[in-house]
Amino acid sequence: MTTRTVLLGTAAALVLAPASAMAERERGSSGHLNIIYWQAVSTMNPYLSGGTKEMNAASVVLEPLARFDNLGELTPWLVDEIPTLENGGVAEDLKSITWKLTEGLLWSDGTPVTSADVVFSYEYCTHPEGGCSYRDRYAGIEQVEAVDDLTVTVHFEDVTPNPYLPFVGAGSVIIQRAQFQDCLGARAPECTDANFAPIGTGPYVVSNFRPNDVIEFVANENYRVPTQPYFETVTWAGGGDAMGAARAVFQTGEMDYAWNLQLAPEVIEQMEAGGRGELLVDFGPLMERIELNFTDPSPDLPDGERGTREHPHPILSDIRVREALSRAIDRELLTEIGFGPMGMATCNFIVAPPAMASPNNDNCLVQDIDRANELLDEAGWERGADGIRVKDGQRLELLFQTSTNAVRQDFQALIQADWREIGVDTRLRNIDAGVFFGSDPGSNDTYLKFFADAQMYASLFEGTDPTPHLEQRRCGREPQPSTQWQGQNINRYCNPEYDELWAELNREADPDRRQELVIALNDMFVQDYAHLPLVARGRVSAASTTVGGIVMNVWDSEHWNQAEWYRIEE
Amino acid sequence: MLSYTLRRLAFAVPTVLIISLIVFLMLDMAPGDPTGSLPLTIPLEVREQIRQSLGLGEPVFVRYFKWLQMTVITEPLHILAGLTGWDIAPGGPRILSWQTRSPVGDILVQRVPQTLWVVGLGYLFGILIALPIGVISAYRQYSWFDQVGTFVSMVGFSVPTFFTGIVFILLFSVTLGWFPSMYDTTHVVRDWNSFLFQAKQIAMPVAVLALYNASQISRFMRASMLDNLNQDYVRTARSKGMGEQTVVLVHVLRNSMIPVVTVIAIGIPTVFTGAIITEQIFRVNGLGDALIRAIYVSDWPMVQTITFIFAILIVLFNLIADVLYGILDPRIRYD
Numbered sequence: 001m002t003t004r005t006v007l008l009g010t011a012a013a014l015v016l017a018p019a020s021a022m023a024e025r026e027r028g029s030s031g032h033l034n035i036i037y038w039q040a041v042s043t044m045n046p047y048l049s050g051g052t053k054e055m056n057a058a059s060v061v062l063e064p065l066a067r068f069d070n071l072g073e074l075t076p077w078l079v080d081e082i083p084t085l086e087n088g089g090v091a092e093d094l095k096s097i098t099w100k101l102t103e104g105l106l107w108s109d110g111t112p113v114t115s116a117d118v119v120f121s122y123e124y125c126t127h128p129e130g131g132c133s134y135r136d137r138y139a140g141i142e143q144v145e146a147v148d149d150l151t152v153t154v155h156f157e158d159v160t161p162n163p164y165l166p167f168v169g170a171g172s173v174i175i176q177r178a179q180f181q182d183c184l185g186a187r188a189p190e191c192t193d194a195n196f197a198p199i200g201t202g203p204y205v206v207s208n209f210r211p212n213d214v215i216e217f218v219a220n221e222n223y224r225v226p227t228q229p230y231f232e233t234v235t236w237a238g239g240g241d242a243m244g245a246a247r248a249v250f251q252t253g254e255m256d257y258a259w260n261l262q263l264a265p266e267v268i269e270q271m272e273a274g275g276r277g278e279l280l281v282d283f284g285p286l287m288e289r290i291e292l293n294f295t296d297p298s299p300d301l302p303d304g305e306r307g308t309r310e311h312p313h314p315i316l317s318d319i320r321v322r323e324a325l326s327r328a329i330d331r332e333l334l335t336e337i338g339f340g341p342m343g344m345a346t347c348n349f350i351v352a353p354p355a356m357a358s359p360n361n362d363n364c365l366v367q368d369i370d371r372a373n374e375l376l377d378e379a380g381w382e383r384g385a386d387g388i389r390v391k392d393g394q395r396l397e398l399l400f401q402t403s404t405n406a407v408r409q410d411f412q413a414l415i416q417a418d419w420r421e422i423g424v425d426t427r428l429r430n431i432d433a434g435v436f437f438g439s440d441p442g443s444n445d446t447y448l449k450f451f452a453d454a455q456m457y458a459s460l461f462e463g464t465d466p467t468p469h470l471e472q473r474r475c476g477r478e479p480q481p482s483t484q485w486q487g488q489n490i491n492r493y494c495n496p497e498y499d500e501l502w503a504e505l506n507r508e509a510d511p512d513r514r515q516e517l518v519i520a521l522n523d524m525f526v527q528d529y530a531h532l533p534l535v536a537r538g539r540v541s542a543a544s545t546t547v548g549g550i551v552m553n554v555w556d557s558e559h560w561n562q563a564e565w566y567r568i569e570e
Numbered sequence: 571m572l573s574y575t576l577r578r579l580a581f582a583v584p585t586v587l588i589i590s591l592i593v594f595l596m597l598d599m600a601p602g603d604p605t606g607s608l609p610l611t612i613p614l615e616v617r618e619q620i621r622q623s624l625g626l627g628e629p630v631f632v633r634y635f636k637w638l639q640m641t642v643i644t645e646p647l648h649i650l651a652g653l654t655g656w657d658i659a660p661g662g663p664r665i666l667s668w669q670t671r672s673p674v675g676d677i678l679v680q681r682v683p684q685t686l687w688v689v690g691l692g693y694l695f696g697i698l699i700a701l702p703i704g705v706i707s708a709y710r711q712y713s714w715f716d717q718v719g720t721f722v723s724m725v726g727f728s729v730p731t732f733f734t735g736i737v738f739i740l741l742f743s744v745t746l747g748w749f750p751s752m753y754d755t756t757h758v759v760r761d762w763n764s765f766l767f768q769a770k771q772i773a774m775p776v777a778v779l780a781l782y783n784a785s786q787i788s789r790f791m792r793a794s795m796l797d798n799l800n801q802d803y804v805r806t807a808r809s810k811g812m813g814e815q816t817v818v819l820v821h822v823l824r825n826s827m828i829p830v831v832t833v834i835a836i837g838i839p840t841v842f843t844g845a846i847i848t849e850q851i852f853r854v855n856g857l858g859d860a861l862i863r864a865i866y867v868s869d870w871p872m873v874q875t876i877t878f879i880f881a882i883l884i885v886l887f888n889l890i891a892d893v894l895y896g897i898l899d900p901r902i903r904y905d
Contacts, residue, residue, distance in 0.1 A: 042669040050608040131623025135616045189671035210680050211670035212863060213855040214756055240752065240853035251744045252751050434868045438603025439617050462611045486614040
C-alpha cells in the first residue's frame with residue numbers, strides 16, 4: 001500500500017509542480033514524442049483485437065463516454081457528468097442509464113459527434129459475425145436508444161447494479177458511424193483503412209500506420225481542449241524486445257516512454273541508475289497465483305470424467321494439505337526474486353482496488369514450515385524413507401504446470417524446493433503460452449482442462465468491479481466436457497455458501513455493503529485455501545525524465561491523459 | 571542446358587505444391603490458439619466468436635485450397651498492382667493476418683525493403699570482405715595474416731549474432747553514443763543529412779551480419795583456393811613463366827570460385843528469410859521479425875504464407891546454383 005501511495009504522490013507532484021510553466025503551454029508547443037512498444041501494435045481498432053497494446057494505442061484516438069482515472073474513480077470524458085441514481089441518470093429500477101454527450105463535440109474530420117455514433121458503436125460490437133473482443137461489455141443490453149442528438153439511453157434486460165460497463169473504459173470506445181457503417185459483422189476486417197486510421201475524438205489522429213511496426217500521430221485540430229495536446233506529433237514505434245525498449249529510455253534516451261517492461265528486477269535497477277528515465281509502477285488487479293485442482297486429473301480415468309467433479313482429488317480435497325502447501329511457500333522471497341519493486345506478496349484473491357482488498361489474510365506472508373509439517377502429520381501423511389510423505393501406500397506427489405516464462409520457471413523451482421522440505425514431491429512442467437492459455441478443447445495442455453494437480457498463472461479483471469471475477473468461482477462454472485471445457489472456475493471450486501453470498505452481492509446496489517461482501521467472498525475463498533495467491537503484479541512502464549504530466553493508470557489505458565503530457569524544458 | 575533447366579523447373583512445381591500442403595497442414599494441426607495471447611479478461615464465449623470470425627469453422631481442405639489460390643494468384647496480383655499501378659488486382663477475399671486483420675500481402679510489401687537493405691547489405695559486405703581474406707589466407711597459408719584471419723572467422727562464426735549485437739549496442743550506442751540502438755523504419759532519405767542518418771542506423775546491424783557471413787564464406791574461399799593451388803595446372807602455368815598475379819588471380823581464383831559461387835547462391839534465400847534475431851535486437855521490422863511474432867501469437871495465415879515464400883525461394887535458388895555450376899564448370903554440363 002505504501003509503495004502505491006508514494007507513487008501516487010509522485011504522480012500528483014509531477015502534474016502540479018510546474019504550474020507556472022503550464023500557462024505558456026499550448027497545442028503542439030512540446031514538439032515530438034517517441035513511444036516504444038516492444039510488442040508492436042497490430043491494429044487501431046480495439047474491437048478487432050482485444051490486446052492491451054491495441055487498446056492503449058487506440059486510446060489516444062478513440063474515446064469512451066467515461067473512463068477510470070488513476071485512482072479507479074469514474075471520470076466523465078465525452079459527457080459532462082456521470083449519470084447516477086441521485087442525478088436521475090440511472091433509473092430507479094436499475095434497468096436503464098442515460099448519458100448526455102457534451103455539446104459541440106467534433107470528430108477529427110470536423111463533423112459533430114451524435115448519439116447515432118454511440119448507438120452504432122453498440123451495434124458494431126454486438127454484431128453476431130463480428131467477433132468483437134469487448135462484446136461482454138455490451139452483454140445483457142435490451143436496447144440502446146438515441147433519445148435526441150446528444151442523449152443516449154441504455155436499456156438493460158435485467159436489474160443492473162453496475163450500469164457502467166457499456167461505453168466506459170478504454171475497451172468500450174465510440175467509433176464514427178459514417179466511417180464504419182459498411183464494416184459490420186463479417187465485413188469488419190475488410191475495412192483495413194478504417195481499422196488502421198479510425199476517425200476519433202481523442203487528442204491525436206493517425207497519419208501513418210504500419211501494422212506490427214510503427215504508428216505516426218499528429219495532433220487533432222478539432223480536439224475539444226483548445227490548448228491540448230501539448231505534443232504536436234507522436235511516433236509510436238513497435239518491435240524489438242523489452243530489454244531494448246528499457247535501454248532506449250534509461251540509457252540512450254532515444255525514446256520517451258516504454259511500455260510493459262517485465263524484466264528481471266536487477267536489470268531494471270541497473271538501468272535506472274543511468275538517470276535518464278524513471279520507472280512507473282502501479283498496482284491493479286493482476287495477481288499471480290497457484291490454482292489447486294479439486295478434481296482428479298488422473299489419466300487412468302475415462303475421457304469425459306477426468307478432471308470433472310465426479311472424481312474429487314485424492315490428495316488436495318483435504319483442506320489441511322492445501323493449507324500446508326500454502327504455509328510452506330516463501331512469498332516474500334518469490335516476490336523479491338521475480339518482480340522486485342514491480343510486485344507485492346499477497347494472500348488475497350481480490351488485491352485491488354485498495355478499498356476492496358481484504359486486511360484479514362496477511363498471516364500467509366511469512367513462511368511457516370513447522371506449521372505446514374504439523375498439518376500434514378495431522379492429515380495422516382507420514383514421511384517415507386526418501387523424505388517424501390506417504391499415506392495408504394500413495395506418495396504425496398504433485399504435478400505442477402505453468403506457461404513457459406523465465407520468472408515462472410524460477411518460481412516453480414523455488415516452490416518445488418519449499419514443498420520438498422515438507423515432504424511433497426513435485427514434478428514440474430511448462431507449456432508454451434500460446435497453447436497453455438489457448439482454449440482449444442482438443443488440447444489436453446490448456447489451463448482450462450487443468451490435467452495437473454497445481455498450476456500457476458496470473459489473472460485479473462476489467463474495471464474496478466470484481467463482481468464478475470468473483471462470479472467465476474461459482475459451482476457449475478467450471479470447465480467440463482458438457483461446456484466444451486469452457487468456463488473460468490479453473491480449480492473446480494464448489495461451495496454453496498459462496499454461491500449464496502455472491503448472489504447477494506449481485507443484487508446489492510449500496511457501495512459500502514458491496515465492499516463488505518467482496519471482502520467476505522475473498523476471505524471465504526482464500527481461507528478455504530481454494531487457491532494460493534502469490535504476488536500482486538504491478539503495471540510497469542518507463543518514462544524519460546524530460547517528459548512531464550504522465551499519470552500511470554492501471555484501471556484504464558496508460559495513455560488516458562496523453563493530451564496533457566509535455567516536454568520539461570531544461 | 572536449356573532443356574535441363576526446363577525439366578528442373580517442371581519438377582519444382584510439384585515439389586513446391588507438396589511443401590505448401592505440408593506447411594499448411596502442420597500449422598493447422600499445431601496446438602496454438604490465436605486467442606491464446608489475448609488478456610484473460612476476455613471471456614471464453616467471446617473467444618469462440620473471435621475464432622469463428624477468423625474463418626476457423628470451415629473444413630481443412632476447403633481452407634487449404636482457398637489459401638493456395640490466394641497465395642499463388644490473388645496476393646501476387648495485388649502486390650504487382652500496388653507496385654506498378656496497373657489495374658489487375660482481382661476482387662474477392664485475400665489472406666488476412668489474424669493479428670492485424672489486414673491482407674498479408676500488404677504487410678510483406680512493407681517488410682521486404684527493410685530486410686533486403688539490412689540483411690542484403692550484410693550479405694553483400696560479408697562476401698566483399700570474405701573473398702580477399704580467403705584468397706590471401708590461402709596464398710599465404712600459416713602466415714600471421716592467415717592466423718589472424720582464421721581466429722577472427724572462428725570468433726565470427728562461433729559467437730552468435732544475438733551476442734555480438736548486444737555488445738555492439740552497449741559499446742557504440744550506450745557508451746560511445748555513435749549509433750542509434752533502434753532502427754527507425756519511417757526514415758526517408760531526402761538529402762545528404764538524412765542519408766548520413768540512414769547510414770548510421772543501418773551500420774550496426776549490417777556490421778553484425780557482415781561479420782557472421784564473412785566468417786563462413788572466407789573459410790569456403792580459403793579451402794577452395796588451397797585445393798587448387800596444389801593442382802598440376804598451377805605448376806604448369808608457373809613453369810610456362812606466367813606472373814604470380816596471373817596464376818593466382820586468373821587461373822586459381824576462377825577455378826576456386828566455382829564451389830564458392832554455388833554456396834553464395836544457396837545462401838541468398840536466407841537474405842529474404844531475414845536474420846530473425848538480429849532484426850529483433852536492432853528493432854528492424856523486416857520479414858524475420860514478422861515471422862517470429864506471428865509464430866508467438868499463432869497467426870497461422872501469416873506464418874503459412876511467409877514459410878511458403880521461403881520454400882519457393884529455396885527451391886528456386888537451389889536450381890539457380892545448379893545451373894550456375896554447369897555454366898561455370900564446362901566439365902559438368904547436364905545434357
